[in-house]
Amino acid sequence: MADPPRTPLSVREQPPGKGAPAPALPARRQDDLRRYLPGVEPERQLTDWGRSERVESLLDRTLVEFYYRYWFRAEVEGIENVPAGGGALLVSNHSGALPPDAVMIGKALREEHPHPRPLNITVEHFFKGYPGLSMLIPKIGCVAAHPANVHRLLYDEQQLVLVFPEGRKGSEKLYKDRYQLRRFGRGGFVEAAMRAQVPIVPVCVVGAEEAQPIFAQLKLLKKLTGLLYVPLTPTFPHLGPLGMLGYLPAKFKLRFLEPIHFDDEGMHEDKGLVQTTAHEVRARIQDGLFDMVSKRESVWFG
Amino acid sequence: MPSQRILITGLSTYWGGRLAQALEADPSIDAIIGVDNEEPSVELERTEYVKVGTQHALLRRVVDAAEIDTVVDTRLVVDSATTSSRKAHENNVIGTMNILAACSGADSTVRKVVFKSSSYFYGSGQDDPAFFDESMGRPHPPRTPIERDILEAEASVAEFADTSPSVNVTVLRFANVLGPRVRTSHIELFSLPAVPMILGFDPRYQFVHEDDVVHALEHATQRQLPGVYNVAADGVLALTEVAGLLGKPYAPILPPWGTGIAAGVMRRIGLNFPSEMLAQLRFGRGLDNRRYKAAGFEYGYTSREAVLALAEHLRLHPLLRSSAEPYRYEREVEEFLRWSPNVRNGTRRPAPVSGQARGAGLTAGPPVDHYDDLRPDEIISLISSLEPEALRALREYENGHHGRAAVIEAIDSAVARSQASGGAPGA
Known part of the structure; x- marks a missing residue:
């Protein structure tokens, strides 16, 4: 029996230093609604997503700056793999009880990229329902991981989106499982990138596992607080909620891998291709992690 | 075929009246007939008012007799504070059903139905997308009576559209309306000295100015736009931002847990939080408004400008209240002006004497x-x-x-x- 024809997975090499040119998008639908996106009102301090430049830059100049530069001493390679224009989906491994990786990736883009762009971090719907967190989370550039949200950001607004396909399976895993990638969801992130016809940029983060090792999950406290999970870390919960920010000074290394491009229309409808690509992305990140960990001489000094 | 003989249901609602006024200015429209169970609340020149029962059971005869080609339904109740839930159900579900029945049938003259719906259709939930588009349903079934009614009414409109392919059915889902003349529960809350909020939540809100609502209805009446459209102004504001634009502090007086109970207590002391509003105060809602813009509609206000317009009204309202005299419908006068052979100068009315002067x-x-x-x-x-x-x-x-x-x-x-x-x- 002949296999149905499959769209080939095109993995195009990008010359370093040259941002991927946004491919000429064919008219995908009769009614391309992108030109009807609302304009920016300069008087406003929030975007339509609820993002606040004021809150973000305040945190960026203080807490994030401190952790990025002095505490984790982050080292970045391959930043040129993040395109300077157009949408792109960043896919990363995920770890740490209050994961510092997302913020560090965002900071790396602002600090090291020739064209710094805001990064949209996808988070669980849970945060929208938790008092206090629901006020803060959108202000610093997090959006709920809804397929429609990701598509609007990638395709309509041509922005950068960071996803953690491991989800909370990644951030709640224990120290003994460090750098072992969990299952990559159901490949929804690949579908999103293919539908929006934007590249996927795999990202490897080393250091977050040691910065906040999780020794156990506290089931009872989780029930009492209604949080997603309550981990036992070196500083939490015995030092109170601020103990969540008590990271150990592990050396952070971030590596942006070569982008994977999806130029053909309708690729997202091929479920087999979506799964294959998801495995491929996962394998690349896993290989990158093992490579970085094996080259590392010290957890604390790199 | 352009609309020439228009029937507006809900003439005495704010929207019905405003729409009739707007359509009167269009000379290509032959006849405007408004039905409702209450008398019109705005001054109308050539719109004919027919009093009908809440259930609109006899509407068929009006439609047939006047050879109506376009029905605009502006009568949906979307704010449970305005009426009892039973009356709202009667109006929203039974009324809609009967109005659609009056438009259906092989020999019906109706070629277009414009239905005013609400973004409460989508509800507000934790796992909502940031921007609802018209193809999305709500992730969870509704819990409040008004939202159930809206869903049921829209379901019967959708069924009508399916079974009557020759009729152009437009459904407009409006975001929360703001404006100086309309009264809604949200405007009431925004008129308080501080904007009440649920502790720990800063929901995203999208608004539409009352003038844009009227223009949107008019736009749909004058064109062939089958399908569902969101009508919401550009810009989604956080509630704290709204409070800032209104120049008011915000007061997180509702607790994050037991919100419904607390709202019940507040109701006792005169702060009205309708049940369908509580979910919105928690999770907010954003709409994708691009489809109606692509259909040629242009908004006069952004969400931010709508809030600013309301803010100015709230600031000046205590000063200017005396200048406007409410209109009162008097059947004999209206009939005299329309039909008496002794009226010489057409539809011109004596200018109302200003109460101030x-x-x-x-x-x-x-x-x-x-x-x-x-x-x-x-x-x-x-x-x-x-x-x-x-x-x-x-x-x-x-x-x-x-x-x-x-x-x-x-x-x-x-x-x-x-x-x-x-x-x-x-x-």
């Missing part, structure tokens, strides 16, 4: 409500909007009661200005 010179009381509570700078900002005769009365009153030199000077210069620009001095 009439009462200004006679009463000993202040010419403007709450005048004595106003600060001088507030009075001065108000002066430019007054007629010369009202100014004169104001000057007399100020002279006799307060005698503030700055105010009198401002009045004098305003009078001089109006005379210099050829304004006729009043009687």
Whole structure:
């Protein structure tokens, strides 16, 4: 029996230093609604997503700056793999009880990229329902991981989106499982990138596992607080909620891998291709992690 | 075929009245007929009002007799504070069903139905997308009676559209309406000295200005736009941002847990939080408004501008309240003006006598409500909007009661200005 024809997975090499040119998008639908996106009102301090430049830059100049530069001493390679224009989906491994990786990736883009762009971090719907967190989370550039949200950001607004396909399976895993990638969801992130016809940029983060090792999950406290999970870390919960920010000074290394491009229309409808690509992305990140960990001489000094 | 014979249901609602006024200006429309169970609340020139029961059971005869080609349904109740849930259900579900029944049938003359719906269709939930588009349903079934009604009404409209392919059915889902004349529960909350919130939540809100609502209905009436469209102005604001634009502090008076119970207590002391509003105060809602824009509609206001317009109204309302006289429908007068052979000059009406001008010179009381509570700078900002005769009365009153030199000077210069620009001095 002949296999149905499959769209080939095109993995195009990008010359370093040259941002991927946004491919000429064919008219995908009769009614391309992108030109009807609302304009920016300069008087406003929030975007339509609820993002606040004021809150973000305040945190960026203080807490994030401190952790990025002095505490984790982050080292970045391959930043040129993040395109300077157009949408792109960043896919990363995920770890740490209050994961510092997302913020560090965002900071790396602002600090090291020739064209710094805001990064949209996808988070669980849970945060929208938790008092206090629901006020803060959108202000610093997090959006709920809804397929429609990701598509609007990638395709309509041509922005950068960071996803953690491991989800909370990644951030709640224990120290003994460090750098072992969990299952990559159901490949929804690949579908999103293919539908929006934007590249996927795999990202490897080393250091977050040691910065906040999780020794156990506290089931009872989780029930009492209604949080997603309550981990036992070196500083939490015995030092109170601020103990969540008590990271150990592990050396952070971030590596942006070569982008994977999806130029053909309708690729997202091929479920087999979506799964294959998801495995491929996962394998690349896993290989990158093992490579970085094996080259590392010290957890604390790199 | 353009609409020429239009039937508006819900004429006495704010929207029905405004839409009829707007359509009256279009000379290509032959007939505008409005039905409702209450009398119209706005002044209309050539719209005919027919009183019908809440269930609109006899509507078929009106439609057939007048050979209506377009039905605009503006009567949906979307705010449970305005009526009891049973009346709302009667109106929203049974009424819609009967109106659609009056439009269906092989021999029906109706070619277009415009249905005013609400973004409460989507609800507000934790796992909502940030922007609902028209193809999305709500992730969870509704919990409040009003939302259930809206879903049921829309379901019957969708069924009607399926079974009547020759009829152009447009459904408009409106975001929360703001404006100086319309009254909604949200506007009531925004009129409080502080904007109430649920502790720990800053929901995203999208609004639409009342004028844009009328224009959107008019737009759909004049064109062939089958399908569902979101009508919401550009810009999604956080509630704290709304409070900032209104110039008010925000007060997280509702607890994050047990919100419904607390809202019940608040209701006792006069703070009305309708049940369908609580989810929105928690999770908010954003709409993708691009489809209607692609259909050629242009908004006059962004969400931010709609809030600013409301803010200005709330600031000036205590001052200007006296100038408007509410319209009262009197059947005999309306019939005389429309049908009597003795009416010579067509549809022209005698200009309504302004309550301000009439009462200004006679009463000993202040010419403007709450005048004595106003600060001088507030009075001065108000002066430019007054007629010369009202100014004169104001000057007399100020002279006799307060005698503030700055105010009198401002009045004098305003009078001089109006005379210099050829304004006729009043009687």
